[in-house]
Amino acid sequence: MTATSTAAARTRHAEPRNGLGGLALGAAAAVLILLWAGSNGYKQTLVMSAVTYAMIALGMYVPYLMAGSLSMAYSAYAGIGGYAVGLISTKTGLPMIVAWIIGPIVAAVLAVILGLVTSRLSGFFLAAVTLLFGMAFNAFLIDAEGISGGSAGLGNLRSLSLLGWTPTPYQVMVGSVIVVCLTAFLLDRMRLSPWGVIVRTMRDAPRAVEAVGVRVPVLNLVALAIGAAIAAIGGALFTYSAGSITPDTFTLNVVFLAIFMPLIGGSGTPWGAAAGAVIAVELTLNFPALQASGTLLLALGVLVILLVAPHGVIGYADKLRTRIWASLRKEPHRG
Amino acid sequence: MTDLQLWLSAVEMGCFFGMLALAYHLVYVGAGFFNFAIGPYAMIGGLCTSWLVITYDLGVWTAASISIVLALVLSVVTELGVVRPVQKRSGGGELPALVAVAAVLFAIQQAAGYVFGYPTLPGQVLVTFGPVEVAGVTIQPNTILMIALGIVTFVVTALWIRFTRTGRLLRAVGDSNHAAALLGLPVNRVRLIAFIVAGFIAALAGILFAPKAGVHSLSGLGWSLSGFLAMVVGGTGSVWAPLLGGMLLGLVEVFLPYYFGGQAHVYGMLVIALVFFAFKPQGLFVRTVRA
């Protein structure tokens, strides 16, 4: 039981369980972002884009990063959230808040159905089928003109009105950022909780999870449902702030970016997904000079990170921090 | 559109999907891996050719050759620069390789958009001759080229696998990676060759198919999915299996929208994927069952 000479890397430790560290940093970053955006309409759009991407990436966090199954159907779930807002707004007289409840539920149900149908699939096959599902959903939106408004989509959405109070665009932005932070925080705590331990074990040692008494396929479906619901909330937020939705709003591109965001930011914590979203939006939408090639930079960056720093920006920073900490404390070699 | 025209269209698409599936098949046999970047290689073939012809007024064959070389380079980079290091580092786990290849797919599409532009470009026909009249139906030259060269590709590949040393090495490595390595067979070299040949076939397919409906930087994703589906449907049993899978998809692609309208082919692909992946992942042609 001797540690080798790479002591700093060997004596890895598990982290404390309250998720407050992440929340502190995340909240600080959020405040900075909100201050930066202020009442500038363009910057507010950027923040809302980052919020949406972050929510989709966070939605993928539970099933993909925790349970280890990659589903590419997230554009559909975000779309469901968005169209829930659109439909409730234009076709019914129900209060808008209902959309934020119905959307995630419908998305969760759909995720469970898709999960049941693909329960024996994994890896490339699962990714391909879910990708095809995303495309089929898009095709359905275009075809079902009566419901979805076809290619033109739905527009002129009503404003949310909670007990007579209608939030301003700035308040919507602030509220959305709070939702992202809250989601990341709660997911972080979920990850550290006993439930999280079971789901994370399911990824590497599913036989162990069955052997202790948890039915793996069922837990997998629960994870998928939670993820879909979160993505739907993101879609709803974006559609509400944009005021309209078309089949093109949430494309498959979004799914790819959502996979890459935890890669960029770091897959160790859900905050990595949020950080990755901010970086991705900054690169792809906020570099007017490199407008088109921002996405290219992002793609190349992902490849670089995959090869060089597989735990993303946060992971790399974290590794640096651990190494510095260890050398400061002059950790002895364990004998 | 007459029935014959529809059938021809289906066969044309069948050959295209078949070639893509063949590219998948070769990489799967040689490297045990699904190279989702095959679609973008085909896209590069078609898009780069068109762009060179349109922007720089190059001859079609020159432009096509350059494009194929570019696709080959990308294919080699995918294997040597991305897949092999990631697989080595993650101990052969499926997810990291999948994400890596998705990143490559994405990167190639974005790079193509940046360099060649985003609008759809019309495809370039390799050999121009007048449209042919058969049984009252007008057949365009690109259709003939696609079908003819598609079949030729399969014949050549089948002969290559059967009768050349490298081809048989490919089969040996495909049958069992471990045994091959133990026997001292050049596993890495065979992998690389598989990637190169696959890249060539994909690029050629892209060039031949582009004239049908044009090509743009994002075409690769749909093509990747179709090729993958065609490969799975056909199975790994024989070199000709991808063509069978491609034909089936071609029928779906052409006839479903004809009878049901709209985006029916997308639904059809999804149903086929669900059916085949869940119930018959070995496809229609079974030789070895890979665990």
Place this chain on the structure above:
Amino acid sequence: MAEEILLVGRGLTKRYGGVTALSNVDFELRAGEVLGLVGPNGAGKTTLVDLISGAQPATAGELTLRGTPLTGPASRRARAGLARTFQYPQLALELSVRDNLLLGRVARRHATPWQMLVRAFAGALWPHAPADDAVIQEIADELGLTGLERLAGDLTLGEQRLVEVGRALAQDPLVLLLDEPFAGSDARGVEGIAEVIRTVRRRGHGVILVDHNVDLVASLVDRIMLLDRGQVAFNGGPRECLASPEMQRVYFGSDAEDDIPQAEVQDVRS
């Protein structure tokens, strides 16, 4: 003094692809009893454990636990009171030792989909359960496991096996199935596991112990079952088994030289 019969297997058979791994195996496990399962490589020991735990479906035969039929997926049988370790430890390598032990303790609270959902959200609000920590610590002490914050992937194979035993113990099972728990362990590890076996026995539960080291097994069990090519060759006391002609035939006929038992058996059961 008839002890309660915990686990009964009748006619257990496993066939796949033309191979008969197990053929008509019968056994009984009483409360407070330790049953050893020995045999050369390929005899079907792990297959039998898989059939009992539900990791593989049986081709034929039935199992009952305390009189009720034992059926369904592994998770259902685990909740009914089985716990097992694996020949190659199945641990979450990226999680700490503590978390891996915790898995055994918290699993049964996540039985139904509803429970899974509720606990997901409860976990978000209250991720830490101090009551479980005490139990985990007790188990770790019993096994001689230290450094609970270490990541499971950094442990030696012997330590990983110890953790798996600890996880099984945390399930508080009626029947503990140990599949080759001693391989790669040092003396301290072996003693730790032996202590666990004694404790489980004292509590009135049962243990099925599979291992290659026949001496070690013989010193820990009440009865031994010898498997040979999928069939029961001997079923009786450890001393009798070691001296039996079946043992001579099965082991001397195989290439597994290190399985050849010695003449003397040290009885270290307490």
